[in-house]
Amino acid sequence: MDRVPVLKIGDILLVSIQVDMDDNTALALQDTLTERIVETSAHGVIIDITALDIVDSFIGRMLSTIASVSRVLDAETVVVGMRPAVAITLVELGLSLTGVRTALNVERAMELLELSRPARASSLSVVGDGLDVFDDDSPVA
Amino acid sequence: MYPAAAPQQVNLVPIVRDDDVVRVRQAVRTAALAAKLSLVDQTKLVTAASELARNTLIYGGGGRAEIEQADNGRKRGVRVVFADEGPGIADLELAMTDGYTSGNGMGLGLSGARRLVDEFDIDTAAGRGTRITVTKWAR
Ligand SMILES: Nc1ncnc2c1ncn2[C@@H]1O[C@H](COP(=O)(O)OP(=O)(O)O)[C@@H](O)[C@H]1O
Ligand SMILES: [Mg+2]
Numbered sequence: 717m718d719r720v721p722v723l724k725i726g727d728i729l730l731v732s733i734q735v736d737m738d739d740n741t742a743l744a745l746q747d748t749l750t751e752r753i754v755e756t757s758a759h760g761v762i763i764d765i766t767a768l769d770i771v772d773s774f775i776g777r778m779l780s781t782i783a784s785v786s787r788v789l790d791a792e793t794v795v796v797g798m799r800p801a802v803a804i805t806l807v808e809l810g811l812s813l814t815g816v817r818t819a820l821n822v823e824r825a826m827e828l829l830e831l832s833r834p835a836r837a838s839s840l841s842v843v844g845d846g847l848d849v850f851d852d853d854s855p856v857a
Numbered sequence: 858m859y860p861a862a863a864p865q866q867v868n869l870v871p872i873v874r875d876d877d878v879v880r881v882r883q884a885v886r887t888a889a890l891a892a893k894l895s896l897v898d899q900t901k902l903v904t905a906a907s908e909l910a911r912n913t914l915i916y917g918g919g920g921r922a923e924i925e926q927a928d929n930g931r932k933r934g935v936r937v938v939f940a941d942e943g944p945g946i947a948d949l950e951l952a953m954t955d956g957y958t959s960g961n962g963m964g965l966g967l968s969g970a971r972r973l974v975d976e977f978d979i980d981t982a983a984g985r986g987t988r989i990t991v992t993k994w995a996r
Contacts, residue, residue: 736882738875739911770882770900772907773963801900809904809969810955 720745722752728760728829729753729791730822734767742778749782753789760829761786762822766797776811783815792832793817794825868924872913872939881910881922888924888935894995901973902935902993908966909939909989915960917941917987927992934975934994940986947983 720741723730729752731745749761763779765771771779783793794817806813819825868888870881885906889899906922913920920941927936946952953971958964971977976992 736879738879740875769886770904770907772904772911773965773969774907774911777963799900801897804897805900805904805973808901808972809908810965810972811963811969 720748722748724752724756724758727756727758728762728826729756729758730762730764732764732767736769737775739774742775746778746782746785750785750789753786753791758791759833760825761791761793762825762829763793763795764797764822765795765802766799768802769799771798771802771806771811773809773811776806776809776813779816780814783817787815792829794819794828796821796825866925870922870924871919872910872921872941873919875914878907878910878914881924882907884922884924885935885937888926888937889993892926892933892935892995894935894993898993898996902937902991905970905973905991905993906937906939908970909937909991912966913939913941913943913987915962917943919943920986927994929994932994932996934992936990936992938988938990940988942986945983945985945987946979946981949979949981 720731720733720735720737729749731749735741737745752758753761761782763782768775779795786793796819798818817828819828868884870884871877872881882903886899886903889902894902910922913922918941920939920943923938923940925936927934951957953967954964955968956964970991974991974993976990978990979987981987
């Protein structure tokens with residue numbers, strides 16, 4: 717079973733999926749990421765899937781789960797690098813990737829996470845679907 | 858006319874472990890490239906194969922994939938059979954419904970795979986195992 721490395725850049729975690737993952741590797745990544753979000757108090761997670769030539773319902777569910785779990789832990793997840801053929805196939809498969817934000821590349825994802833930062837720092841509320849519990853830890857410069 | 862496909866043997870990939878699903882994906886990709894499927898069609902076929910191979914493993918208790926080049930005299934394509942000697946599917950209509958799972962999946966494997974290929978044939982009955990044949994043609 718291959719391990720997927722998780723990089724930390726400021727308060728953002730960056731994961732580049734490099735291999736054709738088997739299901740156990742995908743589940744391990746989900747657990748590792750959750751632990752790392754808590755350990756590092758990360759405010760953003762970027763998952764780069766440029767290397768993935770397919771996303772099936774298992775990987776799709778992994779992405780959705782990471783997005784919802786990270787949101788509960790006050791981190792926003794952005795998936796980057798989805799190939800056009802993968803996007804087309806996902807739609808026909810019937811997978812909607814609920815709650816998963818996407819961006820073209822890592823730079824765009826960084827910008828997106830930067831933009832969503834002031835809102836999260838200033839609010840102490842339960843919003844939207846009732847899952848987004850924002851805390852007001854540290855004021856952002 | 859197109860150049861006739863070289864005679865191909867059936868590529869048999871056993872499905873008994875998690876990483877066999879990865880091997881099925883890779884073998885189907887290779888066959889799809891050889892049949893000159895477009896990138897989108899390759900992606901659709903490999904995704905369908907991933908779903909069906911996982912079902913063979915999880916619900917069929919293991920089995921095999923048989924991958925071969927197809928040729929109907931007009932077009933080339935790839936045909937893949939997923940076969941197991943597991944419990945079979947008692948209620949096929951229910952199993953083919955979007956969102957239905959008897960386990961903890963998303964219930965999109967069977968119904969989604971059918972949408973992603975050109976031909977989808979399923980032979981199953983309670984206690985008799987499951988055999989699914991899918992074909993994707995080059996356009
Ligand atoms: N090879 C198989 N043998 C027995 N049952 C199967 C097989 N493949 C699929 N099924 C049944 O069909 C249901 C739907 O399959 P699928 O659409 O792939 O959804 P999921 O894998 O998420 O459960 C499964 O939950 C299972 O009950
Ligand atoms: Mg399935």
